[in-house]
Amino acid sequence: MRPNPPETRPRRIEVVVPCFNEEKRLPAAAFAAWLEAHPGWHFRFVDDGSRDGTAGVIEAIVARVGAERASLLRLEANQGKAEAVRRGMLAAIAEGAEFVGFFDADLATPLDDLLRLLEPLKANPRLEMAMGSRVQMLGRSVRRHAGRHYAARAVANLAALALDLPVHDTQCGAKLMRSSPALRAAVASPYSSRWVFDMELIQRIANHVRARGVADPAEVFLEVPVTSWTEVAGSKVRFMDAVVATTKLWGIYRNRRAFERTLPAPSRVVEIDAAPDAPSPAPVASRER
Ligand SMILES: Nc1nc2c(ncn2[C@@H]2O[C@H](COP(=O)(O)OP(=O)(O)O)[C@@H](O)[C@H]2O)c(=O)[nH]1
Numbered sequence: 001m002r003p004n005p006p007e008t009r010p011r012r013i014e015v016v017v018p019c020f021n022e023e024k025r026l027p028a029a030a031f032a033a034w035l036e037a038h039p040g041w042h043f044r045f046v047d048d049g050s051r052d053g054t055a056g057v058i059e060a061i062v063a064r065v066g067a068e069r070a071s072l073l074r075l076e077a078n079q080g081k082a083e084a085v086r087r088g089m090l091a092a093i094a095e096g097a098e099f100v101g102f103f104d105a106d107l108a109t110p111l112d113d114l115l116r117l118l119e120p121l122k123a124n125p126r127l128e129m130a131m132g133s134r135v136q137m138l139g140r141s142v143r144r145h146a147g148r149h150y151a152a153r154a155v156a157n158l159a160a161l162a163l164d165l166p167v168h169d170t171q172c173g174a175k176l177m178r179s180s181p182a183l184r185a186a187v188a189s190p191y192s193s194r195w196v197f198d199m200e201l202i203q204r205i206a207n208h209v210r211a212r213g214v215a216d217p218a219e220v221f222l223e224v225p226v227t228s229w230t231e232v233a234g235s236k237v238r239f240m241d242a243v244v245a246t247t248k249l250w251g252i253y254r255n256r257r258a259f260e261r262t263l264p265a266p267s268r269v270v271e272i273d274a275a276p277d278a279p280s281p282a283p284v285a286s287r288e289r
């Protein structure tokens with residue numbers, strides 16, 4: 001059979017679902033039903049050396065929806081979420097996906113939020129990443145334990161400083177990206193952190209577009225408030241992980257400063273035609289955080 005011409009071929013969107021010992025939490029029926037209702041999407045489940053029946057649960061999903069719509073990538077030994085997501089994204093890019101993302105296995109946020117991430121990426125070709133953001137506000141249901149909420153807000157504010165981006169939430173486990181040269185560069189090598197790799201991913205994309213001449217990398221990211229977020233029992237993130245993650249921020253800050261030193265100095269603008277008594281231009285307001 002001849003392949004469809006490119007313009008009629010359905011867009012392929014691949015979402016990596018990292019899974020570590022998720023036999024009990026993975027809502028298999030919800031994943032399968034959503035895939036059946038949304039052609040063009042593919043879920044790549046990465047079983048990260050689970051010691052329970054996770055692989056069997058995933059195989060049942062693949063059997064129900066078919067290999068075109070879902071697949072299982074098995075890593076023999078546990079590598080951590082960062083490496084599992086990276087390996088899944090590498091496979092998705094190699095298979096020619098147009099958009100690549102990742103999504104938590106426990107469906108802390110609803111699958112329909114993926115549609116709300118895809119829409120802006122399709123509408124704006126300059127956008128590299130649409131990311132879910134856990135914003136507590138009226139009309140949204142973002143429920144987190146108070147301790148976790150305030151710890152996450154503290155880390156998020158430090159992350160914005162380290163990255164020099166006005167980002168609200170770097171850590172939401174729902175992100176979708178364009179399969180672009182920037183993304184390929186961002187997944188080329190392992191991340192230094194198991195849990196805050198999202199920040200490294202954002203930083204690599206930001207660096208890539210800055211090197212390409214985009215003055216303000218904030219333009220290529222969009223945060224989309226999730227419609228809901230539920231803290232699903234059985235989280236694998238421990239208090240010490242948060243402490244280690246915070247120490248990684250220093251590395252992210254230093255990386256950014258080192259990268260900025262490699263950029264050419266901005267060319268000086270000389271206003272030859274300005275009249276001697278012309279009013280000086282209004283100062284540019286610094287970006288709000
Ligand atoms: N590959 C991999 N994924 C993990 C690991 N630990 C957690 N995850 C996945 O990361 C996602 C979020 O994990 P979760 O424990 O719910 O984190 P939380 O919601 O931030 O508390 C889920 O899809 C987990 O299966 C791990 O060691 N390896």
Ligand SMILES: [Mg+2]
Pocket residue numbers: 104106108231232235
């Ligand atoms: Mg969770």
